[in-house]
Amino acid sequence: MSDGASDLIEAGAQPQGGERRRGIDRVIMLLEALLRHRAPVRVGDLAKMIGAPRSTTYEIVNSLLEAEMLETVGSEGYVYFGRSMHLFGWAYSHHNAHYRRILETLDKMAAETGETVQLCGLRGHKYVVLDCRDSPGPFRISSDVGVEVPIPWTASGRLLVGHMSEAELKSFIPADDYKLPDGRAIAPQDFFRDVEQARLQGFSETSALADRFTWCMAAPIRDGHGAINRTLCFVLPVDTPEPRRNQLLDLLRERAKGLSLAGG
Amino acid sequence: MSDGASDLIEAGAQPQGGERRRGIDRVIMLLEALLRHRAPVRVGDLAKMIGAPRSTTYEIVNSLLEAEMLETVGSEGYVYFGRSMHLFGWAYSHHNAHYRRILETLDKMAAETGETVQLCGLRGHKYVVLDCRDSPGPFRISSDVGVEVPIPWTASGRLLVGHMSEAELKSFIPADDYKLPDGRAIAPQDFFRDVEQARLQGFSETSALADRFTWCMAAPIRDGHGAINRTLCFVLPVDTPEPRRNQLLDLLRERAKGLSLAGG
DNA sequence: TTAGTTCGTCCGATATTTCAGACATAGTGT
DNA sequence: ACACTATGTCTGAAATATCGGACGAACTAA
Known part of the structure; x- marks a missing residue:
């Protein structure tokens, strides 16, 4: 009460520097960035493409790799869509x-x-x-x-x-x-x-x-x-x-x- | 003493009720559940299939719907894979x-x-x-x-x-x-x-x-x-x-x- | 009508995840 | 040799996303 906590509602209007995003949204941005790029990308570049911290990007990419939604390409840390994506997409296009x-x-x-x-x-x-x-x-x-x-x-x-x-x-x-x-x-x-x-x-x-x-x-x-x-x-x-x-x-x-x- | 609150440290050994999971992991589980099921599913059932709270499942499904990774099927609240999945999968399979x-x-x-x-x-x-x-x-x-x-x-x-x-x-x-x-x-x-x-x-x-x-x-x-x-x-x-x-x-x-x- | 479902949404609290930055390592170019 | 850049991993701390539960509505079956 004392410090006008009631104004909190309005506080975050401008998305400023310290922006924290949800993992799910990062995943979505990441996949669409990959789709636009249409070629394997290194994790560091991926971080820049989606405007996420490197550490966060590594975390997310590793999760997606484990799920085979992404896979590594070559030996230089490039990643691209993985096998699961193919299966999901196939399911989509054949479901009816x-x-x-x-x-x-x-x-x-x-x-x-x-x-x-x-x-x-x-x-x-x-x-x-x-x-x-x-x-x-x-x-x-x-x-x-x-x-x-x-x-x-x-x-x-x-x-x-x-x-x-x-x-x-x-x-x-x-x-x-x-x-x-x-x-x-x-x-x-x-x-x-x-x-x-x-x-x-x-x-x-x-x-x-x-x-x-x-x-x-x-x-x-x-x-x-x-x-x-x-x-x-x-x-x-x-x-x-x-x-x-x-x-x-x-x-x-x-x-x-x-x-x-x-x-x- | 009756309920042994001091044993809390040990309590969570069995994956019991109060389990909190990351959104990304929920997404992965959700997509794999859909893949196994191979047909559109209602959100409530999806929640049961992945063992997530209903409110969380709605939250996640709505994010994925917005990204077109899922899409609604019919008019009874069924969802299935969406168009984005098709595009991601296509990108995967055409990547040589x-x-x-x-x-x-x-x-x-x-x-x-x-x-x-x-x-x-x-x-x-x-x-x-x-x-x-x-x-x-x-x-x-x-x-x-x-x-x-x-x-x-x-x-x-x-x-x-x-x-x-x-x-x-x-x-x-x-x-x-x-x-x-x-x-x-x-x-x-x-x-x-x-x-x-x-x-x-x-x-x-x-x-x-x-x-x-x-x-x-x-x-x-x-x-x-x-x-x-x-x-x-x-x-x-x-x-x-x-x-x-x-x-x-x-x-x-x-x-x-x-x-x-x-x-x- | 009443009682029982399930649906989709909303809320506040807290357990968790994101984030910034540090670190060792590896590669590049001068 | 040096400076410079990028990689992949860790850490603590703070911000917040997940969660349980409540709510009104719509539907069903008595």
Whole structure:
């Protein structure tokens, strides 16, 4: 009472130097840092990447190593994801028949067309590739599974946010995400119109948008309520002839529809 | 005396009621319990399965849900592995032991130029990518590390066989390898001339060869005897402007030379 | 209605975990 | 040789996350 302990409520407003975090949160930050980095990392660097003390990081890493959620790589103290992660992830992607059916379709479409096929979705406020089958050529157009990409850069993104109003879109998508990697910017109004169009026509296409050499086409996979959680997507060379594109688009829409659960 | 409070020191031998555990350990137990169960579980049951208090379990589950390491299934409070697990597991299973052999130069060049950089070599009678740094865009031109590709399809291949005579080349390279993926065929004589030219000028370039959308340039990394075992290589979009190509070629040759062991 | 579940949330206390820093060791470059 | 940096381990102390338990709500079965 004497020392105004009642103000304690307000005390820690600013996260200042001596910040103490929960182990669980450290674990989450650590795993996402590893995912972003996409290569083994030394513990010291990991500590910097997640802004944690070295001693804490060692403690956490050792726990995760023991659980095989991480494993050491090489002999110089590098660590990366471990076997348990593979098992957990496998469990996730096979736990329901629907997802398995989607993966089978992915395989089949890749085999039939020889093109790159992707399954896409949202993760937080970004677009991610959830799984993919790359075209068989020695050089391919592809993007890494799990890497977060701004929604406006992608055809799938336009479908995945189709249920949102313009106001919702404005608050959902970071302003910076309208800037393309080559410096160009997409006008938000144009993007909103694209989203509207994608919703009406039931598919979305982009050409040379995030890149100069890709033509992307996406079709929605709807859940039982008609909502779009996933999209099926072709990533083609931008110079693919129009007749072939149309043919592929038809296939894509048909397969995506076949995977949708919406009755009706 | 009745309850022997003084024996408290010894009390905890048996893992009895008042056991307090670290959040991280709870997380690990929780995930392994889910894996064993192989189906979505309600939070209350999860608490029993891992022997944790309900309140703690809710706390932990909510953290993991927020991180998408878990996700709710159905509308009755069931949870199971989430999307992040899939991404972590994918990263694990696509992480190949060779990735550890990354050269600093590769990192630096990729960072400086933003282009796709590869380290290439021969494996048997084929060309392989030994390591690579991909350009940062969401879609990229790339090829899989370790996948064998016919030597005549690549710029690096022209350098890597530079020490062979025409007769040696004829027996070294399978006849089928002159056929490109799109059906065209390279005339062996043209290829031999390319190899000769690459040897004389100390680099090699190909455009739209194995693909319609790539421009490849390769420069030799020589071992202590001056032999070419490895090449450094840019994989560019085929429409990269010539001035930039020249600039990148200069950089490539300089760095490759810097990595060469051949004494002056 | 009453009695019995389970759910999800909230609270205060304390046993525990995070943290900063020290330490010996190993590696690098001048 | 030297200075400099990074690694992996330990330690004590303080901040706090875990815990037990309580609470209202929703549901079931009499």
